Amino acid sequence: MSSIQALRGTRDILPSESPLWETIERLARHVLNQFAYREIRTPLFEQTELFARGIGEATDAVGKEMYSFEDRGGRSIALRPEITAGLVRAFIQNKLFAQGGVQRLWHLGPAFRYERPQAGRQRQFHQLDVEILGSRDPRADVEVIAIATQLLNTLGLKALTLELNSVGSSEDRQSYREALVRYLTPFAHELDTDSQDRLIRNPLRILDSKDKRTQEIVTEAPSLLDFLSHDSQKHFEGVQQHLTNLGISFNINPRLVRGLDYYTHTAFEIQSADLGAQATVCAGGRYDGLVAQLGGPDTPAIGFGMGIERLIILLEQMKRFSTVPELDIYFISRGEKAELQSAILANQLRQQGYSVEVDLSGSAFGKQFKRADRSGAVVGLIVGDAEAEAGKVQLKWLGSGDQAELSQADLMAQAKDLKAKIAQRRADLA
């Protein structure tokens, strides 16, 4: 145990898991392309102040969970606890607003929070972040939701629910907050201790308390939806209308409250029952004030973050994706001359577009065949002393065991043919 371990809450993504990550990344890229979103890559760390100002000093993500430190120049730096703030900073700094119209952006990468790890939660975790800046139109809200649902559908995930709410403008929320506190204060001593604390710090969060008694009290509480201004209400109705038009079903949840300060109007979460305590795979909302708050021009925006690790948990439960690499050819050779020849042939075949693995062990043919079998290759090419002398090679179909000898020159001459046959063989198996 004296060897160095990965830090708590961090994890290695091993070769057995990385194909799943690649699948998610590939499909995400594809769907985002369909929606005309463009990738942006921003730094993993930023000035601490960006997060303090953008996300909110009082939020847990910033107040107690941020990895912040002083660099060698005495600047206060933080690893990003989420992606939106940095993306908005880049939007402002690079004056992307000057290109007019709306900007559709996405980014996939790690974020960091100093929390106790548990199911679906790590200190370094990955998020797909999708944002559309410059539109107040409810269709923009629905567009990002449509991206999320299409991506999840493409991955084959079922049994997810879209929870939808509007938290209104900051004025709406302010008046609601007062009404809520007015209602709850007489019950203060009956609330669970966490909620008593929240009554002062962040009353809206009491709405989704897990405590039974608190839940009972909250059922009778005034509803946020009754405090929406006319405009807020109209926007919310627009969102619902467009969702319905697109055939995306949703569940209005007046208790859905987002954790970060910058949200306004639309708030949504996509949840799964199969994730344990962290049910949310994807969460987002509108943040019309954030860009201005960070020093940019007044720009409405909406987006979401999707937790890749949580997605992976769901996909692994389905066991739908293969983790076996696609290997065409496995080279078996023994003897100095044979090993030399097979190295050359392997390289030529790679240049022809094959994926080729060469057995380097020099061990008995029996062992090499065993490894060839397990490698998942379709074809085994064997060069021993006899073949090396005669300039030949044994071509073996590892599935059926059929084997034929041909000259190395013929092998290369028929390389195109072979490729079609390998594809055919693989299709037959699938």
Added chain:
RNA sequence: GCGAGCGUAGCCAAGCGGUUAAGGCAGUGGAUUGUGAUUCCACCAUUCGCGGGUUCGAUCCCCGUCGUUCGCCCCA
């Protein structure tokens, strides 16, 4: 930050106070200098996360510590 469970090989594990620390998978070598999911044999933990304590004796009991898992808080 708080609560609970668990740490025996690369993986899955049995043992729960007496000293040879089961078994399975994987791996390596061999039976078989050249043909693979069959079979057989051998090898693979001076040691049970780490430190301390109790005991004649501790993988097993106690304390601490680290890690891990699940939950709370919070969140993707």
